[in-house]
Amino acid sequence: MAASAVLAVLLASALAGAAAGGDIVHQDDQAPKIPGCNNDFVLVKVQSWVGGNEGDEFVGVGARFGPKIVSKEKQATREPLTLADPIHACAPPKNKLVSGGVLLVERGKCKFTKKAKLAEAAGASGILIINSVTELYKMVCEKNETELDIHIPAVLLPKDAGQALRSLLTANTSSVGVQLYSPDRPVVDTAEVFLWLMAVGTVLCASYWSAWSAREAVTEQEKLLKDGHEVSLIVEGGGSSGIVDINVISAMMFVVVASCFLIMLYKLMSAWFIDLLVVIFCIGGVEGLQTCLVAVLSRWFTSAAGSFVKVPFFGAISYLTMAISPFCVVFAVLWAIYRQFPYAWIAQDILGIALIVTVIQIVRVPNLKVGSVLLSCAFLYDIFWVFVSKSLFHESVMIAVARGDNTDEDGVPMLLKIPRMFDPWGGYSIIGFGDILLPGLVVAFALRYDWAAKKSLRSGYFLWSASAYGTGLLITYVALNLMDGHGQPALLYIVPFTLGTLMSLGWKRGELRNLWFKGEPERVCTHQGYLQMAKPPPAAAAAHDNEDDEDDHEEEGKNTPSSSC
Helix, strand or coil: CCCHHHHHHHCCCCCEEECCCCCCCCCCCCCCECCECCCCCCEEEEEEEEEEEEEEEEEECCCCCCCCCCHHHHHHCEEEECCCCCCCCCCCCCCCCCCCCEHHHHHHHCCHHHHHHHHHCCCCEEEEEECCCCCCCCCCCCCCCCCCCCCCEEEECCCCHHHHHHHHHHCCCCCCCEEEEECCCCCCCHHHHHHHHHHHHHHHHHHHHHHHHHHHHHHHHHHHHHHHHHHHCCCCCCCCCCCCCCCHHHHHHHHHHHHHHHHHHHHHHCHHHHHHHHHHHHHHHHHHHHCCCCCCHHHHHHHHHHHEEEEEECEEEEHHHHHHHHHHHEEEEEEEECCCCCCCHHHHHHHHHHHHHHHHHHEECCCCCHHHHHHHHHHHHHHHHHHHHHHHHHHCCCHHHHHHCCCCCCCCCCEEEEEECCCCCCCCEEECCCCHHHHHHHHHHHHHHHHHHCCCCCCHHHHHHHHHHHHHHHHHHHHHHHHHCCCCHHHHHHHHHHHHHHHHHHHHHHHHHHHHHHHHCCCCCCHHHHHHHHHCHHHHHHHHHHHHHHHHHHCCCCCCCCCCC
C-alpha cells in the first residue's frame, strides 16, 4: 500500500510545479506601447448597483488606450449604465446618455478605439465592451494610430459578465449603475509568506524524520552485530524496511513519465478527470496521514503499535494503525466531498504535507549524483512546461493544468495553497508538490550524511542546503512579483541554489567525490570484535569450509555491508 502511494505521488508531484500568481498586470510584446496607447493591461473590477443597492461584481480587463483606472474603490465614482443604440456603437448613439454615464456596447464591426471615441463624443464617462466569448481579450491600438487622445476608460468584459449586465438593464425599471476600479495587490503577500514557511517547514520535518529513521536502522544493526547475530550483516537496499533508493535511470525516467502524464492531464482536463485525480490524491493522502499519525502516536501507545494482526491483502497491521485508519479515510472523504468550500484548503494542505513527508521518509537519494540528475531533469522539465510549451500549445501547459483551465474545478489537487485573505483580488497562492518533494529528497540526503558523519550543524551540509532551498523559494516569490504575477517555475530558482550550495561546499571541504559517488562518510570499522564473536570456532569453521566454499562465493556480494565494516 505504501509503495502504491509513493508511485502515485512521484507521478503527480511535478504536475503543477509552477508558482502561479494572479494576472493583475499583463505585458504584451506583440502589442508595443505607443503615444496615447501605452497603458499596462490591468484587471478591472466592475461593481454593479441596482436601485441604489449593491449588486454583483464583475471582472474585465482595461484597454491599452485611455486614462489609467483608479485603484481605490472610494475614489471610483458610481455612474449610471446605459445600453448603446446601436448596440455595437460604431455610429453616434441614438439614445440620450445620462450625463457622465457609462456606455455598454458589444464587440465587433469596428475598432475598439472608434467605439471609445464615439462614446466620449456622446458624453460618456466610460465604456464597457462585451466580448463575443467568455475569455478576456487585450484591447490594443493599430500601428498607424499614433495620435490617440481618448480620455475615458475602456474595459472589456467576458461574454457572460456582459450579458448579465445587459439583463439587469432590460429587466429592471430602476436605475443601474457601475463603479470601475483596479485595486493594487499588497506589496507583501501574507499568503506567500505563510506558504514559504509551510514549504520550508515541511522539508525540515521530512528531513529530520528521514535522518532519524536511518540512524535508528544503523543503531539497530550495530546492536545486532554486537550481540553476535550474523544475519544482521545482510544489507538489502529497500528490502523489508520499505525504503526505496532511486537510481540515475529511475530519476531520468520519472521526468519522462511525468511529462507524459502532464500532457494527458492537459488534453483530458475535464471534471471527470479531476475527480479521478482527487481519488488518487485521497488514497495517497490517507496513506501519508496514517503513516505520520502512527509514527507520532506510537511514542505513547507502544503496546498497540507493537501488536499486530493479519489482514487479508494487507498483511500484518498494528492495532494502532487499524484504529487510526478509519479517521484518515473519513478525513480524506470529507475533504473530497466539500473541497469547493472556502476552508477546504486546510484539509488539502494537511493531506498534502503528510503525503510529502511520508514520501521523503520512504524514497531516498543514495548519493549526490542521483540527486543532481533528479533535480537537473526536474529543472529542465519545469522550464520547458512553463515557458517553452507556449510555442507548441499556444499557452503554458503547466500553468493551465495548475489553474484547472477548461474545467469548473480549481485545478489539480496536488498543490499546497493558501488564500490571499488581505488581497482585494482574492484567489490563492499555490506551490506544486514537486517544488517541495524533489528538493526535499536532496536536503534529507544532506542531513542523513551529516548524522552518519557526526558533523555539527554548522560544519555539515544540511543547514546550508536547507537555507539554500529556502532562499531559492524566496527568490521565486520575488520574481513572481517582479514579473507582474506571471507564473514562474519555482525549480528554476530552487535547483541552482540547492545543488550549487551542496557542490560548492563539498568541493571546498574535499568531500565532493565521496558525496557524489558513495553518499556516505568514510567510516572505520568498529565491529571487528563483534564479528569475531559472531564467527564459529576455527575447528567447526574448518569442517564446513569445503562444503560451503561454493555457496560462500555466491553469497559474497549479497552479505557484504555497504560500509567499510
